[in-house]
Amino acid sequence: MTITTALQxxxxxxxxxxxxxxxxxxxxxxxxxxxxxxxxxxxxxVLRGARALVGMFVMACVIGPAACVVTQWEESHHP
Known part of the structure; x- marks a missing residue:
């Protein structure tokens, strides 16, 4: 299933x-x-793709890269 979500x-x-x-x-x-x-x-x-792959992308961004530190994130799903 393809989804669109905003990642902040x-x-x-x-x-x-x-x-x-x-x-x-x-x-x-x-x-x-x-x-x-x-x-x-x-x-x-703003991301559009398969639900599972978008989830993997979000986790990759939260964890890395080493020069960046994510302290909080929010996802907003769009129809």
Missing amino acids: LFGRFDIAVFCQFAEDRAHLLNIEMTLQRLLPNEIVL
Whole structure:
């Protein structure tokens, strides 16, 4: 089942490192990703893909990359 969700991440980010990490993971998992907000303390992505793969993508972003620390995240599912 394909879903669309907004992922809002809070923490400390090296924006260039995080963007490359997210783009690479989205490509590997066949997820459409749109960057909506890129700040050193907040990143918002809109994701579209298979439910299980979107879940894997979210966990990958919460855990890594090493130059970034996620302190909180929220997901908002869209129809």
